[in-house]
Structure formats: C-alpha cells, structure tokens
Amino acid sequence: MCSAQDPAKRILVYTRNYTPNGKGYVHQNIASSVEAFRRIGARHTITVDTSDDPSVFTPGNLRRYDALVFSNSNNEAFATDAQREAFRAYIHQGHGFVAVHSASGSERDWPYFQQVLGGHFAFHPPEQSFTVTVTDPSFPITRSLPSTFPWTDECYFLDRLAPDLHILLTTQRNALSLGEKAQDAEQFPAALPLAWSHTFDNSREFYLALGHDSKDYQDPLFNGILERGLLWALWIDR
Template sequence: MKNLLLVVLFICSTTQLFADKWDNKAAELKGKKILVFTKNGEGFVHDNIDANVDMFLRLGEQYDFRVDSTSNSAIFSTSDLFQYDAIVFANTNNKVFENKEEKEGLIQFNRQGKGIVGIHIACRTEREWDWFKQMIGGTFDFHPRLQKFNVCIVDDKHPSARDIPPVWEVEEELYILKEMNPTVRVLMVSDFSSPDFQYSDPMPNTFGTVFPSVWCNEFDGGRQWITTLGHKKEDYSDSLFISHIVGGLQWVLVQ
C-alpha cells in the first residue's frame, strides 16, 4: 500500500499540473457512430474478439448509438472513416495498416478531435510506428501468466472508474508496457505486491509494486482512452467491465 500511496501522490501532483487539460466529462452516446476495428496482423489472435464486438452491439441497442465493425483496414484510407465519432481498437494486434494512406487516415481522424478507445492487446498494435505508440500511450512488453490480482483506482473522478470499487479483484493478464507516453493521465494501476503473485520475468520497479493499467490522454488533437484489461471472453458480459468500457467511450466522445 505504501507504493500505491506514492503512485497516487505522484499522479495527483501531475494531475494538478495538467488541471486545465483534464476533465471528467461524459458525452451522450445516443446518436453517435462507433467503428469497432478488429484486425490482427500476423501472430497471436485473442479468442475474445467476437465477444468484444457483441458487447458493443448490445451497448448500441441499449444506448441508441450505431455500431459498425470491420477487420478491413482499407476504410482508413477513405472518407467513410470520418462518419464515425470514435474508433475502438478491439484487441487489434501487430501490424494492422497496409500503407501510408491508411495511417494518414487515422492521424487525420484523431486530429479532427475524435475519439479512440484501445482495449487489452491494442497496446501491442503497430509497435514500429512511433505516432501510434505515442497515441495509444505505451507499447506492450510482456505479461505474467493469467491469474488473480488487484486493480486499484488512483483517479476515481473519471467516468471509466465511477462504478469500479477502489480495489477491484480481476483474473487477468497483468500487462507491462514500455515506451509509455509521459503525458498520459493514469486512472488505474495493477498491483502485483501479493506474495501469491507468480511471474518468471523480473517485474519492473518503476512504480514500486504497481503498474499503470488504464489511462487516458489528449494527444495530437484527439481524445484517447486505453484499458489493458479484457483478456477473457467472459469479461465482455461482466457488468463492472462493461461499465468501465462505457465510461471510457463516453469520455473520448466529448467534443
């Protein structure tokens, strides 16, 4: 808990520095258009993608917003992309863009002040593209095996944390990232201080015995919200996790 307290104090002081930048607004979802992007490049593909898409389709019906999903990156090089208010990188992984036109489409979408959500392995997407790594906030490095641990709220004012208990026990892959963008606003951290927590690779001590797991940012004109949670298919039917996602989506949609 001492390490967590230090993280909270650091984040609170950083938040004060960026007081004019950060807000906790939550946009109305009704009438919005969301693109759920699911493409995976060569390599590991999670088995949760269908559950991820189904969750957003259910949310679209519940909150009266439109949801389209695609694994075809060609849309990023067309004007069709700009009909959407937000893009969800739904467990995308590895190289997902085919050319510079597709990449430029994403950059321009973001610069128009629109929203980007990244879920779980989205932080392992396009690891050789510097702009994307800065936008998504960090690059996947490794994770210990799937197991239970606590996720601790360090910023309970954000919509994605409003329904989450201060200490949230999850069964999850605890993601360790590198090349983290120092401008992000950390909202939750994963705590690996338990003596029962198992790992083989040495865990970093950058933040003591915790590591950022959820953050948001306003980078290059747009709003981004990223959660490293969401490994299991069952997560996308869990009420707490769904509330977490809804809050993140509402935040990035604020104009």
C-alpha cells in the same frame, strides 16, 4: 444515455490481427468484445460498425465515425502508409479513440500509434488473480467503481508511456507472480497502470489493458468501464 438533443453517434470497432509471417497471437475474445460494444451502442443509440479490413482507413470512410475502437487488435493494424496517414488525420481532427487489451500490441513499429494509445505492450506474466486499485474515483470513467476489486487476467506490462497519462487503474507489481519475467519487471512502475485516459493531437483516448477472457465481456463491472470509456472518448461525459 445520449439525450434527444445529442447528435447521433457512429463508431467503428476494428479487430485486425495480422503478421506477415503468421506468428501473431489472435485472441479468442474478439467476438465477445464486439458484442459488448454492440450492446453499449444499443443503450446509447450509437451505431456500431465492425471491421478487420484495413481498407476502411480512408479519409472519406473515416469521416463517418465519431470514434474508433481498436478491440483486441494486434500487430499490423494497417496495410499501407496511406491508411496510416488517414488514421493520423482522423485523430488530428479531434475524434475519439478507445483501445482494449491487446490493441497495445498493434503497430509496434509506428511511434505515432503508440503516442495515440499512450503506451506499448512489452510483456505479460502468466494469467493470474490480482487486486485492481482505482486511482481517481471522481473521473467519469471510474466514478462508480469500488476503490479496489479482484480481477483475473493477463496483467500487461506497458512501456513507452506518454508523459501526460491520467492513470485510472493500477495493480501492485510486487504482488504479482512474475516467474521468468521477474528481472524484466524491475524497470516498470511499482503501481502498474492498467487503464488511462489522455488527450493527444486534439483527440480523447482511453485504453484498458484488461479483458483477456471472453467471459470478461459479460461482467457488469468490466462492461461499465468500457461503456464510460467510450462515452468519454465521444466527448459525452456522464
């Protein structure tokens, strides 16, 4: 937990799903994911605010937060270029950024957002069970995990990957049932990245591709990853 000497922390959990033509997929897990971060905040005396309103992205408002969490956001996260610039300035100032699951499909036409997140959603095969491998068991986010664990999810394929990603979780591409996506999948790494940390533009960023189902946010292993990822992004290494 945060010690008495640690300054109080505040985060914004952001969940906007928006497309002008109304065709974007909205995950049913959003409420569950928000509650998961509220529980994490309660354990560490971190104030958790939530919003799906892009008007929160002003320099004055963002100054209140130590980290932003894009939790299952999708498509257009922002409504104006001024909001995008407020986000860019916030990241440049060295604050934390956490993104979960479909957040990698946010701001699909803005390269800067993809650089911050570390990649971009390409596609996923049907939801299925697969084995997750921990690639760095000594890192703060993954150090308490088993070396491998079974999981059922939408296995995201991500492209436009940043060159300096610290890959934390992977699964074997050739072990997946890919169906009509088999040919498209050949261009992706054999060990598909499912979670990573990196630093970009002075900020710490953590992305977790897992978390499609609402029940995932009740899973102790999954919640432990979220918790340690948030603490790492807040520069609280445990």
